[in-house]
Every structure is written in structure tokens, then in C-alpha cells.
Amino acid sequence: MSIEQGRVAVITGAASGIGRGLAEYAAGLGMRLVLSDVDGQRLQALCAELQALGAEAVACVTDVGDPAQVERLRDVAVERFGGVDLLFNNAGVMQTGHCWEITQEQWQRMLSVNLQGVINGIRSFVPLLLEQGRPAHVVNTASLAGLVSSPLMAPYNVTKQAVVALSETLHYELSLQQAQVSVSVLCPGPVASEIMASDQVAGAAGAQFNELLDTSIRQGMTPLELAELVFTAVREKRFWILPHKFFKPALERRMQSILEETNPLFQFVDEKGTEIEGEHDAA
Ligand SMILES: NC(=O)c1ccc[n+]([C@@H]2O[C@H](COP(=O)([O-])OP(=O)(O)OC[C@H]3O[C@@H](n4cnc5c(N)ncnc54)[C@H](O)[C@@H]3O)[C@@H](O)[C@H]2O)c1
Structure with missing residues (x-):
């Protein structure tokens, strides 16, 4: 029996990619699941699939950008399972393009899902986790883009770096209170998912850049x-x-450039060891 057996996990963006992987893995550990996603159809299908395998799971359609819907998600978890042990603030979307060409609506969507979504998760769930008076954990999904910036991904870099800052702050605040609640920030590189499949991404930064990104993601870790x-x-x-460890040299270079006050140079070694350097305009 796993130590997670019977504990309750809430996962946002559970219907696809990383969220779906977390849901399947948690079900395998015997966790009770509150699955949420804005895509109701895929969410119900996943929930039925996991229930058929014997998991205790409930589906709750939620747009993480809407504070009222995230409050409702918490209430569903409490009504159904009496509390929450593990919260994954995972839902996220991608937008490519030059930062000056991305529209107000596109910026708004990125800020709403990737940043406000995590803020809503923290505001709705952390008071409950603290009140429960038992160990609980929050995982916020950022990205390696939360630690190093790449061209043509400004709203992604901005929102993911904000998620890292928010998570660090939450960690300090929980530690200062000696709370039983802890937090992790997840900063993966490429993981096979549908994140590039959205109509909103298509064509935005030039087909070549999107194709490169899509290929790298599809060939990523499962x-x-x-x-x-x-x-x-x-x-x-x-x-x-x-x-993913391959981006640590890029992170080190960024830190050095800050400490030495030298201008940032975009230089990145991908997982295959290929060096990508300097201006990277694939439009
Ligand atoms: N795949 C990667 O290579 C990678 C790398 C680093 C970080 N991430 C992050 O991982 C997280 C999951 O992404 P993924 O790659 O699995 O993508 P994905 O597109 O496969 O899955 C994301 C899920 O989030 C849902 N979603 C979108 N908007 C939502 C909203 N407003 N409310 C609730 N759900 C919403 C989608 O319907 C989808 O089911 C994201 O935060 C993403 O930024 C992904």
C-alpha cells in the first residue's frame, strides 16, 4: 500500500498531457481524485476511464481563471471527500509571437490561465489546507521558462516566472508559520502533451518556430x-x-549575467546538445 493511498488530490488541467499523467499516476497509488479541466468532454472521459479501473474520482469542470469556479472546485472536493491533501495547480496554455505583436486578448488569456489560475488555486485552497491541521502539499506547475527566458514566448516566460516568484513567496510564508503545508514548483522542459495543439498558438510566431517547439514537446518525456x-x-x-537537467548551463549563464551586470545573451543547449545562440527569429 502506498503512503498516498486514500489521500485526496485535486488536479487542474487534468484532461490532457501532464495533468492527465498526474491523474493516472495518482490513481495507481490509490489516491481519491478531484479532476478538473475547462474541457468538460475530455474530463468526463478521463474520469470514467479511471473509475472503470477502480479509482474513486469526481470531475468538476473549472476555468481556473475564474475565482468563483475555483472556489466551487474546493467545495466539491470538501463535499465529496471531506478535505484535500495534494493540490496540483497545473492548468496552463501557450502563446508564441513577438511580444509587441501579441494582442491584448492573447496577453489576457495567458495571464488569466497561467498566472491568475495559480493565484486562484492558492487563495481558494491554502486556507483550507491550513485549517485542516495536517500535512498537505501544493505543486505549482511553472516551466523551465520560469527560470530562463527564450525569445518569441514572452507571455509564457512572464507568467511562468511569476509562478516561480509566487511559489517561493508561498514557501517562505508557510515556513515562517511552521505550517504543515508545503509547496513545490515544477519546472519541466519538454513533456509530450497537447499544449501546442490549440488554435490560439497556430501561426502566431511563424510556422517554423511553432513546429520546432511542437516537435520538441511531442518527443519529450512522457x-x-x-x-x-x-x-x-x-x-x-x-x-x-x-x-530536465540540460538547461542548467543556461540558468547558470543567466545568473552570471545578472551578478556580473553583463547583457543577457540567448544561448541554449537543447536536450540533444545542439547549441542555439543569439537572435532567434523564426518568423
Ligand atoms: N508540455 C510541456 O513541455 C511543458 C513544459 C513545461 C511546463 N508545462 C506546463 O504544464 C502544464 C500542463 O500543460 P500540458 O503541457 O500538459 O498541456 P496540455 O494542453 O496537454 O494540457 C493542459 C490542460 O489544461 C486545460 N486548460 C486550458 N485552459 C484551462 C483553464 N482556463 N482552466 C482549466 N483548465 C484549462 C486544457 O484543456 C488541457 O486539458 C501547463 O501549465 C504548462 O505550461 C508544460
């Missing part, structure tokens, strides 16, 4: 492989979850 690493980190109450 969501189940990632889920295993995430659950290990949660058991260890590890704040930083960096499943």
Missing part, C-alpha cells in the same frame, strides 16, 4: 515518467522540481 519524478519530490517535500 507525462507518466514526469509524474513519477513529481511524486518522489512531493514525498521528499522538495521545493524545486527540475526534471
